[in-house]
Amino acid sequence: MKIQFIGGARTVTGSLHLLHINGKKILLECGLFQGRRKDTFEKNKNFPFDPQDIDIMILSHAHIDHSGNIPNLVSKGFNGLIYATAATVDLCQIMLRDSAHLQEKDIEWVNKKRAKKSEPPAEPLYTLEDVEQAMEHFVGVQYNKTIELFDGVSFSFRDAGHILGSAGVHLEIKEDSSKKFSLGFSGDIGRPESPVIKSPDILRDLDALIMESTYGNRIHSPVEEVEEELAQTINMVVNDNGKVIIPAFAVGRTQTIVYVLHKLFDQGRIPEIPIYVDSPLAVDATNVFRSHPECLDRETYRVFLHNGEDPFGFSRLKYIKKVDESKELNDKPGPMIIISASGMAEGGRILHHLANNIGNPRNLILFVGYAAEQTLARKIMDGEEKVNIFGEEYQVKAKVRTMDYFSAHADQGELLDYLRLNTTNKLKHIFLVHGEEDQALPFREKLLTRGHKNVDFPASGSFYEI
Structure with missing residues (x-):
């Protein structure tokens, strides 16, 4: 062989x-x-x-x-x-x-x-x-x-x-x-x-x-530390009336982030701010997750499914598919959380959100997974002060943080x-x-x-x- x-x-x-x-x-x-x-x-x-x-x-x-x-x-x-x-x-x-x-x-x-x-x-x-x-x-x-x-x-x-x-x-x-x-x-x-x-x-x-x-x-961070770190991070940006921009893969990473935010929201550890999942693919993928409960773990059953709750949906969360609704997010004031694909920031709606928010020091770009060399996400993660988006140069003034636990x-x-x-x-x-x-x-x-x-x-x- x-x-x-x-x-x-x-x-x-x-x-x-x-x-x-x-x-x-x-x-x-x-x-x-x-x-x-x-x-x-x-x-x-x-x-x-x-x-x-x-x-x-x-x-x-x-x-x-x-x-x-x-x-x-x-x-x-x-x-x-x-x-x-x-x-x-x-x-x-x-x-x-x-x-x-x-x-x-x-x-x-x-x-x-x-x-x-x-x-x-x-x-x-x-x-x-x-x-x-x-x-x-x-x-x-x-x-x-x-x-x-x-x-x-x-x-x-x-x-x-x-x-x-x-x-x-x-x-x-x-x-x-x-x-x-x-x-x-x-x-x-x-x-x-x-x-x-x-x-x-x-x-x-x-x-x-x-x-x-x-x-x-x-070595990734323990789950208990990460939930607290995420809550503190969100609260910090909320106090600045900023936006949390999360580049996340539409399949897997987005659903995990939504799940953890749902828990933090239910526990009162983050305030009632709008949370948007702006990715048509993530919307469709989440529906696939819902249709395969046999793949979900015991905690998901215990915390949500057992009580008839949707682990991927709650009152402050809105899934966005239409382009016009996506564009409207640019004019909405913070605080808010925007989760959008792709995780490596090499395509998709996340590029528009980065272009519109990366120059504001009140905002936070939060990376929650791996990014390959030469990708836009990797360049921002590595601390480059200027990056190209849609062929134009942007200064990175927003705060940048990486949380590898969500990998x-x-x-x-x-x-x-x-x-x-x-x-x-x-x-x-x-x-x-x-x-x-x-x-x-x-x-x-x-x-x-x-x-x-x-x-x-x-x-x-x-x-x-x-």
């Missing part, structure tokens, strides 16, 4: 791994690479393989950096089945359509610049029609149900606890009549104490593991706990993916000191035979 690491290798975006097993090719993930505009389009457009040669695809979860290039894959000739959990299929229905809409809007902007240079118009990465075609390939699979892919190859999903419907993948492989070989793909690993969804179901008894390492060198990724300690149940004698190979060097390399050293012998940090394009 060979593994080719293509995307999500030494970076946190564009996840794409190719397995060569028994003459078949299985693709794990097909995500969009996110970063500098000039780098992203060509990297996403062209695959280093012929999509027609891929037999099967397995998708761990719906985040765009894992699923967002599937329509392009299908439009270029992939004709196999795409296995995912039922909740992931439902989320992809809305997320890939939203992504296609953004692709088309983005190319409109590019073509305006090309026209000024008398250059021919460019085509979008994919269209809504491509998404509709791609969705016909999806097959929903229950957690813990074994699916036979080909002779000698089967798999099952385990709940990864990252977002609704997220899964780790456990592959059982038998090559050339030899004994079985167990390969695990962690997908993105969630946090055991994270609100809303269930804790991760750890992949066990593996011979090899492809494992995420996004926060391999970081849906496990931290170093939680990643080590994930591995603890796989004995060193059984687990012979670990491949660290979906992590930048400053996170993955210290985590690799940690694993080596704990007795794991073969821990690799594959470069993009590298092959490994196991």
